[in-house]
Amino acid sequence: MRRCATIMLFLLPALAASSLLPAQGRFIEKKQASLWFGVRDITRDSLANGANLDFLNYLHSSDEMAEYQYLGLSAHLWFRGNWEADIKVAMYDDFAPTSLNIKAIWMPRKYLGFTAGFYSYPQLMNEFNMFHRLSDEGWFGDTDSNFRQRRIHETGIMAGVAMPVNYRIINLTLYLNGGISTLSKFNEKVTQKMINGNMRREIRYSTKNSPAFFFFPEAELGLDCFRIGNSTLGVRGHASWFTVKRSVDYNRTTWEWTYDNPMQEEVDNPAHRFTKFEIDAGIYVTWQ
């Protein structure tokens, strides 16, 4: 599904642009490919435990600068008629290309353009069972002794403005993106047993969609270093900041003793502020 959305996001602007363009000239006027390495720092609210498990308290975050490191590849295409496409794909050490930042850019002015795109990246949620272990006195809070970890994806669509500045060897582009995103839905199960007692309990969580508006400015700097024929080699840097405020609500089903007579509840959790800062650097090659 995501792959189709990715392809459509790339193809639709390109097709729309092609009908407006003059017949002469090449469809793709310039291409750029980049390789880069980056780090991602997460800062999130950690709210006090309440009566209900709040999954957002368990998004992976630490005092260190970078919770995640990633390797990325990107392509930037300049089409006829002031249309551009920017595709960034990044992966963690599992080499799964799960971070996507895909934009179509229309440049009606030299220093001003408009963007529309798709954004998705994964993050980890760790040891959410600690809520039950800490708050359910008299119980083995979670009988599953494994390290409880889940990968969740933040996925959204965005639009914004692009402000490129090109002067001699310097290529700077600022993007101001905003959009709406949601965390991937998931199901989790916690099984409990009373200490010194026979009673057993099973709690199943099923999260709901969590749409929220996000703001996502980016700055991209490229420095042309060498020119070989029609190709230019350069170094690049990219920084971005992502902020969103959302809550993760869920349905909770609890069984006690047997799987008869489940108790079902809908739980609304408070909203958390979440920010993500990324910085990466690498090399690029541009050719016509």
Added chain:
Amino acid sequence: MKIDLKHRADRFAGAPGTSSGRTVRVILLISLGFILKTATSCIDPAEWDHEFSFNKITVKNLDNSGIYPTETDSDIMYATAVAFTVTLSDETILASGVNRRSNCSFTMFTPASAEPPEPRYYPLNRITGINIVTLEAMSTGIPAGTDVTGLFVAMVPQFKTPGFLYIDSGELLSAIDQDFYPGDPSVTFLLFCREEISSDNAQFEITITLSDESTLSATTNLITIVRNE
């Protein structure tokens, strides 16, 4: 010059044809041997089906204070963790009575692995009822002699259970009454009391009713009840 070329061509064309025919014959011979070996290695499943009768009941104490229950010789249990394991079996059946078809081998090689099927034990008397009666007063509302079957939940480790939780006593009968029992002529189930026992002692009599109208009964040890501090 033309004759030489033709001669060389025949020579090269003929060599693979001869080799190919020999290879096919060898493969056919090996395949035939394999099929014969497979056929003679087969074990008749019927040889591994046995009949038995439930004629023995064993009850042991369970320590269920931790996450998972373990058998214990102690007669001390927490008031909310009274639990027992019950085994129904045939004490007369002998494993040595199991005969296996002869191991005659046709070829000179033996199979790398040949595991016999798991024996299946068919009960001559089916389980038709379970009753648990308390021999001590569990609380003021549950005096001695009360049928407390409904106050117990169960687990049947040998058979498919729905998950982490228990099955109630109503489902227990269908869980342990099977057409056949794989592996052993017995069935074991765990009983857990849902009620917190307010008296200082507990003892139960567990009675199993069978389809031949016989019953098997066992009495638990006298349990000393302790409470969480």
